[in-house]
Amino acid sequence: MWERAMATMVDVAREAEVSISTVSHVLNGTRNVETKTRNRVLKAIEKTGYRQDVLARSLRRSKTDSIGLVVSDAGEPAFAEMVHGVEQAAAERGLTLLLASSGEDAGREQRAVQTLLNRRVDGLILARAANSDHDLLAGLQREKTPVVLLDRLYRDQSLDQVGADNRESMRALVAHLAGQGHARFAVAAGDTRVPTLTERLRGFFDAIDEAGLRRADQLVLAGASHSDIEDSLAEGLSERSCTAVIAASTPLAVAALRALERSGLATPADVAFATFDGFNHPDMFRPRLTTVRQPAFDMGVAAVRLLVERLGSPTAVPQSVRLHQAIEYRDSTEAYGLDRHRP
């Protein structure tokens, strides 16, 4: 069989000796067609090796059955999980996923969104970059393309969005530690332009206040540079007498653990340690870190659900979904090392 251009509906129609519109209708099951005719068409499709051109179909219907996902960093395991969840949920609904990564860069993010919009995706899921352009969302609201915010949320709840219960999780974690007797914390809070991290920091202060501890006693390390945070923490750990260290994300945990190592401190013997998001297989390696686990996969799934619901009813009131994060307590916050810090 020689090289031949891809068969179109015209070829199928000719082969089956029917009109092109009949072919279309058996393809889409969009109107009744006599069984005999249908079988002729089916056979013709088989014979010609016809494959539907989704492009032409989309152009005509002005609907692409595809969604776009822009994440801030496809490399981060947590985001990779979200991508996975989005992909799976989208595939289940017959939606194709267009993926872009902004690399935490506002410019690339802006361009990625443009690209996907130009491709006429039916909807967009967006985990914004840390320095995301504020106008981006405003512009997006003006579009007719539905948008769902993922992980990196927006105070103004005029958009569909799905994230974790960051503030409450941090509050509960710190309350637990305070209950163990910890009174001086060091928090690697990170880039407070990232809403997720801001929320976690808020939760921290919630717990501090609740426990009747002094904010001034706490060592809060904010900033975009992880190495700066590492340095400050290493310094702060020797000067102050923090008994517990909390990292607000996995990269921050890496920085914090390095700082601990530089200070010659071990966990939990010298200092308690807990992290958000966390590492894979935390039970398999020492130290076993207490971790607030982000339900990343489920967040991706939920984002697709919200998006599909929005596609179904464009004027419904926006939803803001918060998924619960489980706190997995492990060795690194065992209380036995604590008494040595007590007066």
Place this chain on the structure above:
Amino acid sequence: MWERAMATMVDVAREAEVSISTVSHVLNGTRNVETKTRNRVLKAIEKTGYRQDVLARSLRRSKTDSIGLVVSDAGEPAFAEMVHGVEQAAAERGLTLLLASSGEDAGREQRAVQTLLNRRVDGLILARAANSDHDLLAGLQREKTPVVLLDRLYRDQSLDQVGADNRESMRALVAHLAGQGHARFAVAAGDTRVPTLTERLRGFFDAIDEAGLRRADQLVLAGASHSDIEDSLAEGLSERSCTAVIAASTPLAVAALRALERSGLATPADVAFATFDGFNHPDMFRPRLTTVRQPAFDMGVAAVRLLVERLGSPTAVPQSVRLHQAIEYRDSTEAYGLDRHRP
């Protein structure tokens, strides 16, 4: 400003008082147009809020400037890294990425490939599922859409493909361990339908033969079920006197480490341990595992490069690229524990 349908080239043309083809040409820079006219067009584009419809453009040019990527499991960190690499390299070249995941299921894989082909991607990158349908590749070869195989390669080198130097890395690793005096290994080899794992197993036997060791002394655990492998290994470790355990992938490492734990064996004190692909931040936790690191990101980048080259010259001879894997030696293969196993 009221709700209005998306502006098209016609609107722009009318606004700028030029023909629609002029608009097209300023948009694509595809022929000279007087500066004055161009500016009128540009202004009209601005004013109408025109955005190019990539769908229509693609239909007309029969070229979508997009590529498809089908991975076997977007959840696995190694594949997530490949996805990241592919995305980045694609974006740099102005290609949009359509992502699908087969979940190691041949049926879903088949359907994912169909979907992407229907969307007329310019090329396809494929990390096949373990039980991938053999006909899939044959069918794909018949297509005009270029395909690059990623990670999961094909013996027949009639396709572009990029993977790691699995066989040689394993050989080198085992040679190193044999040089330390290890003579009885246990290998969690995994699903030998996966070419990557087969290659690694071959490399193992290469080294065994080279070192003059007896194949019959080696404990080789193959099979698709990780829990079976865990059980067999736990059993085998107590019966035989293996001094070194090797895991051929991260999931297999998890199974193997569990088996070690069940057997009450510690590494490196009781037994040496090494793994392929490995865990994140291996220096940060104990035990520090000797790891053959897969250059997953770079593999993704290379796959895009091959694909783009193929798009440029469709008849060139297929390339088979093998990327080097660095072996990171760590505590888990320190030799000091070995003498207790010697006669």
Place this chain on the structure above:
DNA sequence: CTGTTAGCGCCTTCAT
């Protein structure tokens, strides 16, 4: 340097 026009492959109303 610019305009006119014929499709790309498909869906869908309107006829029959």
Place this chain on the structure above:
DNA sequence: ATGAAGGCGCTAACAG
């Protein structure tokens, strides 16, 4: 139950 025909928005000859 089936056909005919007009676009969807865009590119690329072909004309001027």
